[in-house]
Amino acid sequence: MNPTPKYRTGLGFDAHELVAGRRLMLGGVHIPSKLGLAGHSDADVLLHALTDALLGALALPDIGALFPDTDAKWKNAPSELMLRGAYQRVRAKGFRLLNADCVLVCDQPKLVPHSVAIRTSIARMLDVQPDLVGLQAKTTEGTRLALKRKSIAAFATVLVARKPGTRSRLRSPTPDPRPPTPARP
Numbered sequence: 747m748n749p750t751p752k753y754r755t756g757l758g759f760d761a762h763e764l765v766a767g768r769r770l771m772l773g774g775v776h777i778p779s780k781l782g783l784a785g786h787s788d789a790d791v792l793l794h795a796l797t798d799a800l801l802g803a804l805a806l807p808d809i810g811a812l813f814p815d816t817d818a819k820w821k822n823a824p825s826e827l828m829l830r831g832a833y834q835r836v837r838a839k840g841f842r843l844l845n846a847d848c849v850l851v852c853d854q855p856k857l858v859p860h861s862v863a864i865r866t867s868i869a870r871m872l873d874v875q876p877d878l879v880g881l882q883a884k885t886t887e888g889t890r891l892a893l894k895r896k897s898i899a900a901f902a903t904v905l906v907a908r909k910p911g912t913r914s915r916l917r918s919p920t921p922d923p924r925p926p927t928p929a930r931p
């Protein structure tokens with residue numbers, strides 16, 4: 747049994763409703779739009795999905811448990827604080843991010859022109875190079891994955907690795923001292 751694998755993956759999902767009178771924030775970038783996302787915080791659906799992916803990779807409590815929407819502290823708060831808080835918990839467990847990949851499902855506004863800005867913004871928050879953060883902007887294609895012009899959904903996956911030099915306490919800190927088994931003739 748290997749109780750502490752070197753690599754772990756995490757998956758996150760989130761969706762928010764598009765409403766009038768809110769700034770649209772995606773990946774920490776303000777996207778010009780008549781509609782923004784409803785929510786207790788700044789409702790950055792992409793950062794929420796990423797936050798849950800990071801927490802899920804280490805089987806930690808999810809974003810709703812760590813940053814409850816009943817807490818006035820998070821009212822209109824930048825979701826970057828949640829993402830950074832989640833990544834801090836991941837690093838405290840001895841892991842760091844190798845790469846992230848994200849999908850935004852959104853009909854309006856068009857996100858492709860903002861893709862580089864969003865990837866760069868997320869990379870800065872997670873202290874990695876932008877080419878380690880993937881982003882695909884998809885439309886609903888008539889499906890009900892996200893409601894046309896009424897919501898935006900986001901998926902995120904991450905791969906984290908145990909930092910070099912941080913070994914599980916359950917593992918032997920030194921190489922196995924037994925001599926190799928001689929090959930059978």
Ligand SMILES: [Zn+2]
Pocket residue numbers: 760761762785789790791794
């Ligand atoms: Zn959310």
